[in-house]
Amino acid sequence: MLAVTKLGLRARLPGSLATTTTTTTSPVMAAGRALFSTSENRAAANRRTQAAIRKHTGNAVRQTGKQPAPSLERAKLDPSKAPTFVLPETFVIPPLSRFPKQFKPLMSYLWGIIRVKSLDFLLARQYRFSSMPGWRQKPLLSLKKAPLIAQTKALHRQMNEAIASGDAEMLEKIVDSYLYVPLAVNIEQRPKGRTCTWELVRYNKEPRIVSHKIFPLQGTKDKLLWQVTVSIASRQRVVEHERGRVVPGSEKELDLVENVVIGTMISNETWATQTAWKIISTVQPMTPEKWEREQETVKLLAEAGAGSS
Numbered sequence: 001m002l003a004v005t006k007l008g009l010r011a012r013l014p015g016s017l018a019t020t021t022t023t024t025t026s027p028v029m030a031a032g033r034a035l036f037s038t039s040e041n042r043a044a045a046n047r048r049t050q051a052a053i054r055k056h057t058g059n060a061v062r063q064t065g066k067q068p069a070p071s072l073e074r075a076k077l078d079p080s081k082a083p084t085f086v087l088p089e090t091f092v093i094p095p096l097s098r099f100p101k102q103f104k105p106l107m108s109y110l111w112g113i114i115r116v117k118s119l120d121f122l123l124a125r126q127y128r129f130s131s132m133p134g135w136r137q138k139p140l141l142s143l144k145k146a147p148l149i150a151q152t153k154a155l156h157r158q159m160n161e162a163i164a165s166g167d168a169e170m171l172e173k174i175v176d177s178y179l180y181v182p183l184a185v186n187i188e189q190r191p192k193g194r195t196c197t198w199e200l201v202r203y204n205k206e207p208r209i210v211s212h213k214i215f216p217l218q219g220t221k222d223k224l225l226w227q228v229t230v231s232i233a234s235r236q237r238v239v240e241h242e243r244g245r246v247v248p249g250s251e252k253e254l255d256l257v258e259n260v261v262i263g264t265m266i267s268n269e270t271w272a273t274q275t276a277w278k279i280i281s282t283v284q285p286m287t288p289e290k291w292e293r294e295q296e297t298v299k300l301l302a303e304a305g306a307g308s309s
Contacts, residue, residue, distance in 0.1 A: 026041045034261050068088050084176045084263050086297050087227050091116045092259045094285035109288050112295075122171045124214050127224065131271040139272035149207050152230040155279050157200055160236070166190065166196035176263070193243045194248075201235040204255060217265070223274070227263040229283065233257075261282045 076198035078219035093113060100106040124143055155174050162171040168184045175183065188295040211229035233256070261281050284290065 022109045025141075034092075047307050084225070084265075084278070085178070086281050086283060087213050087215055087225060088301065089294060090211045090213065090227070090229055090230070090261065090283055090286075091291075092229060092283060092285045094287050098285065099235050100288050102291070105288065112291055120211070120213050125214055127214050127268065130268065141266070145209055148212075148228045149230055150260075151277050152228065152260055153207055153232065154260055155277065156232055156258070158262050158277055160198045160200070163187065164196050164238070166195065169283060173276070176281075177276075179279065179281060194240065196238055199237040199239075201219065201237050201253065202234070203234050205231075205233040210259060210271045211261075214266075216268075222267050224266050224268050224271050225263060225284055226266050227261055227280065229259050229261045232256075232258045232260055259285070 091113060100109050128139045128141045131139045133140065158174050159171065160179065162168075163183060163186070166187045168187050171183055171187075173181050191301055207230050209228060210231045211227070213225075213227045215225045215227075217223040217225050235253055235255050237253045238253075239249065240247040260276050260279060261283055263280045264277045266272065267274055269284055286294065
């Protein structure tokens with residue numbers, strides 16, 4: 001997994017994983033956890049954890065034993081302020097080696113890919129067509145890939161830099177609230193004098209869009225969720241510091257593939273974005289096993305929606 005030639009480490013150790021991995025965890029997060037991995041640091045971190053959670057969730061009634069509830073009334077009044085989630089059937093196609101080997105499961109899996117990708121394509125084009133002010137006028141909703149990829153790359157870089165530098169204020173501006181809380185707590189738990197730096201060494205491949213969804217927000221007439229998943233294959237370097245000095249042996253270079261989900265909310269009346277683009281999560285490829293679980297979840301959501309209507 002390590003590729004730190006400067007430190008004399010081999011690119012692949014016997015029995016280790018290949019140098020390129022698909023991950024849902026940024027390497028700077030792994031370094032952040034290592035900063036308080038000793039028993040003394042864990043004890044100090046645990047004493048600060050609840051205070052950090054209260055600080056970043058706005059919950060000031062810890063003694064009641066109740067968990068902080070989302071502001072449903074605020075979400076009803078302004079859905080753009082509601083926390084976002086990864087839309088169901090966000091299908092990132094895995095390597096061919098992960099496809100089913102038997103004929104019937106393979107056909108079912110391929111049909112799932114075709115159905116999801118076709119539906120995503122048609123819905124996005126439908127909304128693009130609907131955004132045309134007139135028959136011969138340019139659509140107000142642009143689906144061009146280059147700006148979306150550039151936006152994702154910028155947010156990905158900013159997020160890792162903010163985590164590394166411990167800038168929780170900046171982090172809050174670029175990640176969704178559900179993702180922000182655990183990241184902010186991680187920053188709070190770092191022992192004094194310990195920091196880390198993050199660097200994007202290079203892109204191993206050109207980032208590309210692997211999922212593109214526009215979906216109506218349930219309970220509203222004019223709000224749409226717009227989510228884009230971009231696959232970022234890159235080499236990243238993380239270095240730990242203690243009181244301004246590099247911790248010996250802490251420099252790590254990793255080749256990673258991250259499927260970064262960014263999202264915003266748009267109005268289907270003005271077709272303007274209602275919120276800034278933010279990172280919602282990172283997701284793993286949709287393996288056949290994950291696809292089966294996803295279908296069960298979709299079925300439950302459909303039943304719940306039918307029951308509430």
